[in-house]
Amino acid sequence: MKTEPDVFSIDDLASRPDQKEIWDGVRNYQARNFMRDDMRVGDPVLIYHSSCKTVGIAGLAKVSQIDVVDPTQFDPESHYYDPKSSPESPRWITVEIEYDRTFDQVLPLSTIKTLDGLDDFVLLKRGNRLSVMPVSDGAFSVLVKAASI
DNA sequence: GCCAACGTTGGC
DNA sequence: GCCAACGTTGGC
Numbered sequence: 308m309k310t311e312p313d314v315f316s317i318d319d320l321a322s323r324p325d326q327k328e329i330w331d332g333v334r335n336y337q338a339r340n341f342m343r344d345d346m347r348v349g350d351p352v353l354i355y356h357s358s359c360k361t362v363g364i365a366g367l368a369k370v371s372q373i374d375v376v377d378p379t380q381f382d383p384e385s386h387y388y389d390p391k392s393s394p395e396s397p398r399w400i401t402v403e404i405e406y407d408r409t410f411d412q413v414l415p416l417s418t419i420k421t422l423d424g425l426d427d428f429v430l431l432k433r434g435n436r437l438s439v440m441p442v443s444d445g446a447f448s449v450l451v452k453a454a455s456i
Numbered sequence: 457g458c459c460a461a462c463g464t465t466g467g468c
Numbered sequence: 469g470c471c472a473a474c475g476t477t478g479g480c
Contacts (some may be wrong), residue, residue, distance in 0.1 A: 335463075336463090436462055
């Protein structure tokens with residue numbers, strides 16, 4: 308899951324009293340579908356920092372709740388307000404995640420690009436625009452291993 | 457700030 | 469349903 312650390316970083320997640328956060332503001336259908344259809348409580352999550360000084364994977368979280376209705380879609384004051392959505396039929400479903408750990412150093416994108424075993428990693432494809440994407444067991448293992456060296 | 461790679465919108 | 473125009477994302 309991607310986030311801009313200037314807006315919300317893994318440190319912000321770790322600083323929450325319960326170390327949990329609803330992943331609101333996702334307004335891309337593909338990204339939503341991954342959260343709505345594929346995530347299960349307990350699934351591990353890689354937290355990726357984008358559009359910042361050190362772009363890359365910053366640490367780990369886990370899914371703590373699924374089928375969460377994104378509250379910002381009903382808030383006219385919110386940047387993520389969606390007038391076409393309704394409480395009866397909410398359009399934007401998300402998850403809540405819980406902090407797990409922060410890597411000693413961010414695993415930089417430049418390093419990720421050099422790793423073997425990431426042929427199926429979506430981050431390195433399609434212009435890298437998806438804010439939520441699946442990670443295979445194999446890719447996950449390669450990435451965590453590389454981050455823990 | 458630039459630019460490629462998308463996704464979305466709306467006219468037809 | 470097609471497709472041009474437009475908007476957004478995100479690395480650099």
